[in-house]
Amino acid sequence: MWIFSAFLLVSEVWALPPPCDSEIYCTGEILKQIQTAKLFNDDKHFVDMKLTAAPEVVLGAFQNLTSKFPDGVVPRTELQEFLSTFFEEPGKEFEPWVPPDWRDNPHFLSKIADTTLREWAKQLNGLWKSLGRKLRDDVRIHPELYSSIYTPHPVVVPGGRFRELYYWDSYWVLNGLLLSEMTDTAKGMIQNFLFLVDKYGFVPNGCRIYFERRSQPPFLALMVESFYEATKDHEFIKLALPALEREYNFWMQNRSVSLDLHGTTHVLNRYNVEVGLPRPESFTDDVELAEGLSPDAQEKLWVELKAGAESGWDYTSRWYINSQNQSGGTFKDTRTSAILPADLNALMCRNERVLAYLYRIVGNEEAAKRYDQAVSARIKAIESLLWDPEMGSWFDYNLLSNSRHLSFYPSNLAPLWAQCYSQPSMGERALQYLKASGALKYPNGVPTSLNVSGQQWDMPNAWPPLQHMLIEGLSKLNSTEAKETAFDLTQRWIYTNWRAYVNYDAMFEKYDVNGDGKPGGGGEYEVQLGFGWTNGVAMQLLDQYGDRLMSRATGVSFLLETVLICCILIILLFT
Numbered sequence: 001m002w003i004f005s006a007f008l009l010v011s012e013v014w015a016l017p018p019p020c021d022s023e024i025y026c027t028g029e030i031l032k033q034i035q036t037a038k039l040f041n042d043d044k045h046f047v048d049m050k051l052t053a054a055p056e057v058v059l060g061a062f063q064n065l066t067s068k069f070p071d072g073v074v075p076r077t078e079l080q081e082f083l084s085t086f087f088e089e090p091g092k093e094f095e096p097w098v099p100p101d102w103r104d105n106p107h108f109l110s111k112i113a114d115t116t117l118r119e120w121a122k123q124l125n126g127l128w129k130s131l132g133r134k135l136r137d138d139v140r141i142h143p144e145l146y147s148s149i150y151t152p153h154p155v156v157v158p159g160g161r162f163r164e165l166y167y168w169d170s171y172w173v174l175n176g177l178l179l180s181e182m183t184d185t186a187k188g189m190i191q192n193f194l195f196l197v198d199k200y201g202f203v204p205n206g207c208r209i210y211f212e213r214r215s216q217p218p219f220l221a222l223m224v225e226s227f228y229e230a231t232k233d234h235e236f237i238k239l240a241l242p243a244l245e246r247e248y249n250f251w252m253q254n255r256s257v258s259l260d261l262h263g264t265t266h267v268l269n270r271y272n273v274e275v276g277l278p279r280p281e282s283f284t285d286d287v288e289l290a291e292g293l294s295p296d297a298q299e300k301l302w303v304e305l306k307a308g309a310e311s312g313w314d315y316t317s318r319w320y321i322n323s324q325n326q327s328g329g330t331f332k333d334t335r336t337s338a339i340l341p342a343d344l345n346a347l348m349c350r351n352e353r354v355l356a357y358l359y360r361i362v363g364n365e366e367a368a369k370r371y372d373q374a375v376s377a378r379i380k381a382i383e384s385l386l387w388d389p390e391m392g393s394w395f396d397y398n399l400l401s402n403s404r405h406l407s408f409y410p411s412n413l414a415p416l417w418a419q420c421y422s423q424p425s426m427g428e429r430a431l432q433y434l435k436a437s438g439a440l441k442y443p444n445g446v447p448t449s450l451n452v453s454g455q456q457w458d459m460p461n462a463w464p465p466l467q468h469m470l471i472e473g474l475s476k477l478n479s480t481e482a483k484e485t486a487f488d489l490t491q492r493w494i495y496t497n498w499r500a501y502v503n504y505d506a507m508f509e510k511y512d513v514n515g516d517g518k519p520g521g522g523g524e525y526e527v528q529l530g531f532g533w534t535n536g537v538a539m540q541l542l543d544q545y546g547d548r549l550m551s552r553a554t555g556v557s558f559l560l561e562t563v564l565i566c567c568i569l570i571i572l573l574f575t
C-alpha cells in the first residue's frame with residue numbers, strides 16, 4: 001500500500017500545523033482510511049458528513065475496529081458499516097429555507113430589451129430560491145458534530161458540491177442579490193463574513209473547518225461597498241469597518257512580501273498557506289500527486305497546493321514554476337507562494353481605495369488619508385514590478401527568477417478593473433496588448449490561459465468572475481474601441497450562458513470557450529451547476545447592457561439572418 005507508507009513517513013516529520021485540529025475531519029486514521037478506500041466519487045463527501053456521536057466516541061470505536069485487523073487497515077465492508085453507524089449523509093446541517101425577501105419582478109428586468117433574455121433573467125432571479133441555505137440551530141449547539149462552521153445568518157451558496165458559503169464567489173452572488181432587491185439576504189451574508197473575521201482574523205475559503213487556515217481573494221470590503229451603494233446605510237459601514245481593517249491587516253502582515261528595487265522598498269501580496277498535510281476535501285488527489293517525493297518535498301507541495309486553493313485558481317499552469325525557476329512544468333511544479341499575482345495586487349489596491357472611501361463616508365479623514373497613501377504606494381509597487389513597458393501590460397512576478405511571467409491570463413488586466421495605474425496611456429496600451437494576445441478570438445468567452453494543461457483554470461475554460469472583471473475594466477476606459485470590446489465580450493458571454501441554459505436547463509460554474517454553450521471541464525471534479533457567481537455575473541451584465549444585448553450569437557449572424565430574410569421576401573415578391 002504505497003499510500004500508507006508515504007503518508008506515515010510524512011506524519012512523522014510534519015512540522016507545520018494541520019488544516020484544522022479535528023482528528024476526524026482534518027487529520028488521523030479515520031480520514032486517511034476512508035478517503036484512501038475511495039468509498040465516494042468525491043473526497044469532499046466524507047468530510048461533509050455529520051457525526052452521530054461525540055468525536056471521542058467515534059475515535060474510540062474506530063480504534064477498537066482497527067485493533068481487530070493485524071495491519072490496522074480496516075477492510076471496505078467494515079469501513080462502510082462504521083460509516084453508516086457514526087456518520088450521516090452530507091447536507092444534514094441545513095434546513096429548507098426560501099429567502100423571505102425574494103421577489104418576483106425586480107426592477108432591473110425592465111431594462112432588458114430582448115424579450116427572450118428578459119424571460120431568462122426572470123428565471124435566473126428565481127434560482128436564488130433554490131440556492132438559499134439556513135444552518136440548523138444544532139450546528140451552533142453541537143459544533144463538534146459537524147465540519148460546518150456556524151454562522152448566524154442564512155446564505156446563498158454556489159451550488160453542487162459547493163453546498164456551503166464560499167468567500168470570493170459571494171461577491172458576485174451578492175451583486176446579483178442586490179439587483180434582485182434582496183437586501184436582507186445580502187446583508188446577512190456580509191454579517192456572516194464579519195463574524196468570521198471576528199473569529200479567525202480573516203475570512204476562510206468557505207464555511208468548513210477544513211478551510212479554516214486558508215482564505216480566498218479578499219472581496220469583503222468590495223461587498224460592503226456594493227451594499228452601501230445599493231442601500232446608503234451609513235450605520236452598517238461603521239459596524240463593518242473594524243473587521244475590514246482587521247482583514248486588511250491580515251493580508252498585509254501574513255500574506256505580503258517586501259522587495260528592494262533601486263533603493264526603494266515595495267510591499268506586494270501573495271497567496272501563502274503554511275499548513276502541512278493533504279487537503280482533507282481532496283485528500284487522495286493530494287496524496288497521489290505527492291507520491292514518490294521525499295517527505296520534505298511532499299509537505300512543500302501540499303503547502304503550495306493550499307496556496308493555490310487560496311488563490312481561487314485551483315488549479316492552473318499559471319502557478320507552475322519549473323526546476324529552472326521559470327514559468328512552466330507540470331502540476332507537481334505548483335509554486336503559488338513564489339508568485340506575486342497581478343490580480344491579487346490589483347484587488348488589494350481596490351481594497352485600499354474602498355477603505356479610504358468608506359472611512360471618508362463616516363467622517364474619519366485621518367484613516368481615509370492613511371489608505372490614500374496605501375493606494376499611492378501600491379500603484380508605485382505595481383508599476384515598478386508588475387507593469388512591463390515593452391509588452392504594455394501587467395504580469396505576475398516570479399520571486400525565484402525576479403522576473404515577470406509573460407503568458408496571457410485575463411488576470412493580467414486586473415489593474416484596469418481596479419483602476420490602479422497612474423498614466424491613462426497604460427490603459428489603452430493594455431487594450432492593444434489584449435487584442436494582440438489572441439485571447440479575443442474565441443466565440444464563447446475569454447479563456448483563462450492559452451495553455452491546455454487539463455487543469456480547470458486554463459484553456460479551454462472561461463470563468464464568470466474573470467469575464468466580469470475584464471469587461472468592467474475595459475468599460476472604464478474612455479476610448480470607443482475599449483467600450484465596444486467590452487460590449488462584444490458581454491454579448492458573447494450572455495449568448496453562451498443563455499445557449500447553455502436552453503440546452504441543459506442549467507447554469508454552470510464555467511464554460512468552454514469553443515463550446516457554443518457547452519460547460520467547461522478538467523481539474524479534480526465534475527463541472528458543477530447552480531451556480532451562484534454565474535447567475536450574479538449574468539444579471540450584472542444584463543443590467544448594464546440590457547438595452548443592446550440579443551439572444552443570438554453575434555451581430556454578424558444577426559446581419560446574415562436579416563439578409564437571408566430579405567432575400568426570401570424578395571424571392572417571394574417576385575414569384
Ligand SMILES: *[C@@H]1O[C@H](CO)[C@@H](O)[C@H](O)[C@H]1NC(C)=O
Binds near residue numbers: 058
Ligand atoms: C472499545 O472497546 C472497549 C473494550 O472492548 C469497550 O469497553 C469500549 O466501549 C469500546 N468503545 C467503543 C466506542 O465502542
Ligand SMILES: *[C@@H]1O[C@H](CO)[C@@H](O)[C@H](O)[C@H]1NC(C)=O
Binds near residue numbers: 200202
Ligand atoms: C499572522 O502572522 C502572525 C505573526 O507571524 C501570527 O502570530 C498570526 O497568528 C497570523 N495570523 C493568522 C490569522 O494566521
Ligand SMILES: *[C@@H]1O[C@H](CO)[C@@H](O)[C@H](O)[C@H]1NC(C)=O
Binds near residue numbers: 325
Ligand atoms: C531558484 O531560485 C532559488 C531561490 O532564489 C535559488 O536558490 C536556486 O539556486 C534557483 N535555481 C536555479 C536553477 O536558478
Ligand SMILES: *[C@@H]1O[C@H](CO)[C@@H](O)[C@H](O)[C@H]1NC(C)=O
Binds near residue numbers: 453
Ligand atoms: C503549459 O502546459 C504544459 C502541460 O500541458 C506544460 O508543459 C507547459 O510548461 C505549460 N506552460 C506554461 C507557461 O505553464
Ligand SMILES: *[C@@H]1O[C@H](CO)[C@@H](O)[C@H](O)[C@H]1NC(C)=O
Binds near residue numbers: 425427
Ligand atoms: C477619461 O476621461 C476623463 C475626462 O476627460 C479623465 O478625467 C479620465 O482620467 C480618463 N480616464 C482614463 C482611464 O483615461
